[in-house]
Amino acid sequence: MTATTTPRAGRREWIGFTVLMLPLLLVSMDVSVLYFAVPFISEELRPTGTQQLWIFDIYGFVLAGLLITMGALGDRIGRRRLLLFGAAAFGAASLLAAYADSAETLIAARAVLGVGGATLMPSTLALVRNMFHDAKQRGTAIGIWTATLTGGIAIGPVLSGVLLEHFWWGSIFLINIPAMVLLLLLVPILVPEFRNPGAGRFDLVSALLSLGALLPVIYGIKEMARDGVSPARVLAIVAGLLVGALFLHRQRTRAYPMIDLGLFRRRGFAGSLAVNLLAMFALVGFAIFTTQHLQSVLGLSPLRAALWSLVPSLAVGGIAPAAAALAQRVERAYLIGTGFGIAVLGFVVLTRVTPESPLWLLLLGASIYAAGLVMVMSLVTELVLGAAPPEQAGVASALTESSSELGGALGMAILGSVGAAVYRREVLDGLPPGLPADARDAARETLGGALAVAEGLPADLGDAVLHAARLAFADGLHLAAIAATVAMLLGALVALATLRGTARKGPLLTPEAEQGALLNASSSDDSSVSR
Secondary structure, three states: OOHHOOOOOHHHHHHHHHHHHHHHHHHHHHOOOOOOOHHHHHHHHHHOHHHHHHHHHHHHHHHHHHHHHHHHHHHHHHHHHHHHHHHHHHHHHHHHHHOOOOHHHHHHHHHHHHHHHHHHHHHHHHHHHHHHOOOOHHHHHHHHHHHHHHHHHHHHHEEEEHHHOOOOOHHHHHHHHHHHHHHHHHHHHHHHOOOOOOOOOHHHHHHHHHHHHHHHHOOOOOOHHHOOOHHHHHHHHHHHHHHHHHHHHHHHOOOOOOOHHHHHHHHHHHHHHHHHHHHHHHHOOOOHHHHHHHHHHHOOOOOHHHHHHHHHHHHOOOOOHHHHHHHHOOHHHHHHHHHHHHHHHHHHHHHOOOOOHHHHHHHHHHHHHHHHHHHHHHHHHHHHHHHHOOHHHHHHHHHHHHHHHHHHHHHHHHHHHHHHHHHHHHHHHOOOOOHHHHHHHHHHHHHHHHHHHOOOOOHHHHHHHHHHHHHHHHHHHHHHHHHHHHHHHHHHHHHHHHOOOOOOOOOOOHHHHHHHHHHHHHHHOOOOOOO
């Protein structure tokens, strides 16, 4: 009976969904759009080294820190309303960033972009939960959502490079504005409002505690990945964990918590978040190795490297929707385990990559592991949303994206540290004798340092340094691929242990109850909702 009464999305919902993909694409692109613009920004704004790091990092830090807060806020004030607020903030901040006349202004604009991004990402995913009541349609929509998110990160550097070829550096921010204007015009017409009328008042103290928990942990992990372990970075992580414990205690004792911890007792919810974290651990953590191999080992220009790095994204473009369709017939836990198995195959291929290997071998391995991980991510995202009641979809979406941020930070820290440790050990054995001590130290630190050293040496000596550095980097890549393989096998085990039997035969609420909640929320909204 449920199958016959479940409402199916029509043309209006699908058009509205397409509009929702615009902000998601732009928010994900803004993570990586600065890659090629740094020399131009440095020349014009003259930032200090610290300011340059904050121009890069502030967006991701603010975005990660506010995801849970914004997800909970959307459940209370309305997800569509929060989306529109985020679009306005994102557009205004993009304009400010494009015409920034100082490093401080650009940092502030990037921070506001992070606030806007934190409102847009959970809102788009939560609205998908409310617009698509049919499980099959919702799975397809979430698959497209996942592909858009991962595709935006890959497209960002390419679009940045193309724009910088023809326009000034501010153009990489101005492209956001037309899409945000379109969003502000079309969303009120095409996308229904939804909020949880029983969520209670917004808890500002919990919001501050969540920010104080996530930001120090992610900051400490990212700084370790970049510059190694230090007491200050360890202290930041410990402080974040302590604040996180206070946050959890407050959620247990509040009548209307920001996060209902009962979500984690729902079958498949916690397991899905853990699986998502492991998938992002490998996907983000290994990206630096493929990027460096393209530029520093194969010698491609930044734009050519960015264009070639699109190949895995294009190759797996249809994987997420296909996985959603297949999940209607096959147990999701087994499909997720298969996705991790495919990723293992990709990382095994990458252990065969050497400095002399053809470009296609690197791209083949990257395409295989990306296909497996995109399959995993789309399926676990659907499971998280399915395990959460519709009225808590905003918080569930924010928790999914927070696990992604944490997984990516851990991947960069752990896999990056593994690769760096192998490089530093192996390169010393291969460097030619007679190299000056300062050149030897610089070559030992990073592959980029070795390339810089080689440029200032006689041809024969420079070639020997390059050969040793590239071999050492390949050895580090191999061990990082093995570490990622171990993480993928762990992910498969977690999926099989925690997610079997979680496939939904329909919505957790009856269609009538879910529609009733939607109508109640809509009727209490200040603006009318088109249907």
